[in-house]
Amino acid sequence: GQNIDQPTEMTATEGAIVQINCTYQTSGFNGLFWYQQHAGEAPTFLSYNVLDGLEEKGRFSSFLSRSKGYSYLLLKELQMKDSASYLCAGIYGGSQGNLIFGKGTKLSVKP
Amino acid sequence: DAGVTQSPTHLIKTRGQQVTLRCSPKSGHDTVSWYQQALGQGPQFIFQYYEEEERQRGNFPDRFSGHQFPNYSSELNVNALLLGDSALYLCASSGLAGPDTQYFGPGTRLTVL
Numbered sequence: 001g002q003n004i005d006q007p008t009e010m011t012a013t014e015g016a017i018v019q020i021n022c023t024y025q026t027s028g029f030n031g032l033f034w035y036q037q038h039a040g041e042a043p044t045f046l047s048y049n050v051l052d053g054l055e056e057k058g059r060f061s062s063f064l065s066r067s068k069g070y071s072y073l074l075l076k077e078l079q080m081k082d083s084a085s086y087l088c089a090g091i092y093g094g095s096q097g098n099l100i101f102g103k104g105t106k107l108s109v110k111p
Numbered sequence: 112d113a114g115v116t117q118s119p120t121h122l123i124k125t126r127g128q129q130v131t132l133r134c135s136p137k138s139g140h141d142t143v144s145w146y147q148q149a150l151g152q153g154p155q156f157i158f159q160y161y162e163e164e165e166r167q168r169g170n171f172p173d174r175f176s177g178h179q180f181p182n183y184s185s186e187l188n189v190n191a192l193l194l195g196d197s198a199l200y201l202c203a204s205s206g207l208a209g210p211d212t213q214y215f216g217p218g219t220r221l222t223v224l
Contacts, residue, residue: 004153033212033213035215041217041218042201042215042216042217042218043154043201043215044215045212045213045214045215048212087153087154089153093167098144098156098159098167098169099144099146099154099156099203099213100156101146101153101154101155102153103151103152103153104152104153
């Protein structure tokens, strides 16, 4: 299978920076998504990386290294509302393939 | 511009029953994927529909079936419900003409008693 691994839980302080790592199997890999999911709600799209490098979008940035099978999501200037699960998902089997999700990283932001 | 919609929001069934969940994709999208998300887990891919046919399927038994209509909306059917089928069922839509990004609906929370 295409194992997607990410830490189960992380804690950070309001105003700080946090990096959530994700590793994946590279065989058949097409791209990597990050989604945010608040408890009881649907995942919302944050970023999509296909090429190596860092993509910045406001307070959130996502990095991809295809050769290393590694990605991270960087959240800056953390706010209490950023407390949520962050899902890393790889797309395999073509650009319209299915998403393979990790189990999610539950981020708790404390005052 | 309406996003992905799903119905119903919540559903309670008993073991052995059958259930049908519905999804309308985001405007301009023609591909619908269904996922099952158990509590505390990431979503797991069930199947994907495009041009009214099942294009890809994940590791789910035949009790899980689906359909896509000419207007791109979709249904997920689950027969002979088991307690383990209790989960949040998510529908995601995407478009061939645009980016690969899949946008999720609010989900249907299914509880099997």
